Amino acid sequence: GNSVTQMEGPVTLSEEAFLTIxxxxxxxxxxxxxxxxxxxxxxxxxLLKATKADDKGSNKGFEATYRKETTSFHLEKGSxxxxxxxxxxxxxxxxxxxxxxxxxxxxxxxxx
Amino acid sequence: EAGxxxxxxxxxxxxxxxxxxxxxxxxxxxxxYWYQQILGQGPKLLIQFQNNGVVDDSQLPKDRxxxxxxxxxxxxxxxQPAKLEDSAVYLCASSLGGSPSxxxxxxxxxxxxxxx
Numbered sequence: 251g252n253s254v255t256q257m258e259g260p261v262t263l264s265e266e267a268f269l270t271i272x273x274x275x276x277x278x279x280x281x282x283x284x285x286x287x288x289x290x291x292x293x294x295x296x297l298l299k300a301t302k303a304d305d306k307g308s309n310k311g312f313e314a315t316y317r318k319e320t321t322s323f324h325l326e327k328g329s330x331x332x333x334x335x336x337x338x339x340x341x342x343x344x345x346x347x348x349x350x351x352x353x354x355x356x357x358x359x360x361x362x
Numbered sequence: 363e364a365g366x367x368x369x370x371x372x373x374x375x376x377x378x379x380x381x382x383x384x385x386x387x388x389x390x391x392x393x394x395y396w397y398q399q400i401l402g403q404g405p406k407l408l409i410q411f412q413n414n415g416v417v418d419d420s421q422l423p424k425d426r427x428x429x430x431x432x433x434x435x436x437x438x439x440x441x442q443p444a445k446l447e448d449s450a451v452y453l454c455a456s457s458l459g460g461s462p463s464x465x466x467x468x469x470x471x472x473x474x475x476x477x478x
Contacts, residue, residue: 282463294469301463352404
């Protein structure tokens with residue numbers, strides 16, 4: 251079946267540090283992959299996505315590349331800010347969009 | 363543009379009671395999703411509607427959970443009777459339709475349910 255496994259947190263970084271949050275997936279066929287973010291007190295929102303192998307999604311300085319050979323979609327940012335403190339969820343959907351699976355979430359805290 | 367609205371925001375009930383949650387999606391969004399998010403876990407999709415038809419409800423515990431989307435707009439999710447393990451945040455999301463690969467899901471603020 252389909253599933254997503256992401257790096258457990260919490261993660262604490264200093265401002266301007268490099269961020270990596272690991273995400274691997276198991277899926278039949280060719281899923282689409284997503285990163286969602288939940289800022290404190292706010293609802294889930296889409297951060298970036300990739301719909302096919304080797305695609306790179308990017309937004310707000312965050313990037314993730316769809317790696318079919320390693321079944322991974324790791325989230326990276328070169329220099330985090332305090333405002334990036336949030337919970338990050340990796341997710342996938344099947345090609346038809348009829349099923350959607352989230353990882354358990356990784357809490358990130360960035361300290362000044 | 364108004365976002366996805368949900369009510370109530372919080373609900374506390376005793377086990378074996380019934381509860382209902384309401385969701386009003388973004389205007390014009392054909393697809394509506396209900397998720398259950400237990401503390402410390404990611405959201406789990408319970409049911410997906412396309413207009414007023416069910417696309418997928420494979421993870422909905424049908425012995426106690428039901429959902430409807432009359433007229434293809436608002437939706438209600440009901441639990442009857444509630445169990446302790448139903449304590450969670452219930453999220454509603456909507457999208458224009460079709461695959462989420464191409465149409466972003468927009469999430470509401472959620473309803474936090476506590477079952478005592």
